[in-house]
Amino acid sequence: MIPEADPLPEPADGQEMLEVDGAHGLLTHTRVAADELEAVLGPLDRWEFAPRVSGPDEMAALLTRLNQYLESHPERPGEDSMAAVEWPSRDVGMTAVFRAFGFVPEFVMIGRLRGTDLVAEPGNVRVRRATPEDSDEVYALQMVETRFDAAVSGAVERDNTEELLRAQLAESLKLDEPMIWVAEYEGQVVGMHRGEEPSEPQQAWLATRITATPVAHLICQAVKEEYRGLGVGTSLANHVHTELDAMGIGAAVGYHAMFNPVSMPFWHRVGWRPYWNRWVRTPAV
Structure with a gap:
């Protein structure tokens, strides 16, 4: 019931394409104003990552690239920030990779x-x-x-x-x-x-x-x-x-x-x- 992934679009303002061998991902950076209702959903400084990978090793390499990018970014994320990745629930082969990079499955989309x-x-x-x-x-x-x-x-x-x-x-x-x-x-x-x-x-x-x-x-x-x-x-x-x-x-x-x-x-x-x-x-x- 999960669709095939579409090709990622060209980066727009506030976006960056990160690439390694066998994988790439679109990183979208947004800041939510504290007086918006959207602010109830979590930290105000948000880095959303959409990966396209061929396997767990490539995902690990891409997340390493993500870490390097965030740590060296001029607007390096502070305490009130989050990085987020959505991934199909049943692809359990990626679970160990996400955990190794400090990600927690905070929410689940159910249907x-x-x-x-x-x-x-x-x-x-x-x-x-x-x-x-x-x-x-x-x-x-x-x-x-x-x-x-x-x-x-x-x-x-x-x-x-x-x-x-x-x-x-x-x-x-x-x-x-x-x-x-x-x-x-x-x-x-x-x-x-x-x-x-x-x-x-x-x-x-x-x-x-x-x-x-x-x-x-x-x-x-x-x-x-x-x-x-x-x-x-x-x-x-x-x-x-x-x-x-x-x-x-x-x-x-x-x-x-x-x-x-x-x-x-x-x-x-x-x-x-x-x-x-x-x-x-x-x-x-």
């Missing part, structure tokens, strides 16, 4: 294909699309997920994270059918599932990650702690899966922290499988 069997659920949870009246509950549940992610990954809750998330959610909830669902248990909203509104750039990027089309990019699911273990999460997932299948969505994908003890067993139980590991080194050097 569920259309028609994957649903799992049993208790039946006492009502799931529906969110409305503007649910904004406070949706926001609170989003912050539950954001803070949990920060505890198990390199995600960072910043001073303005709450303000930015509330504004983003308010825009989504203005839509007639937002990509946000809520779960009610005994009349109370206790869970939320959220996806990203589809766009052409998003679909173009997802086409490099999975061959199914079209693809839904799901962002998060959260259940209030006191209601976990009652089947709320399973009911949410089943409802969203059923809706997406009926819409003709070929696959749903999303990320979770590799070291999240809740996400790993839950998503695999409801039919999701790993596709890409996001290997991260913090700081970048």
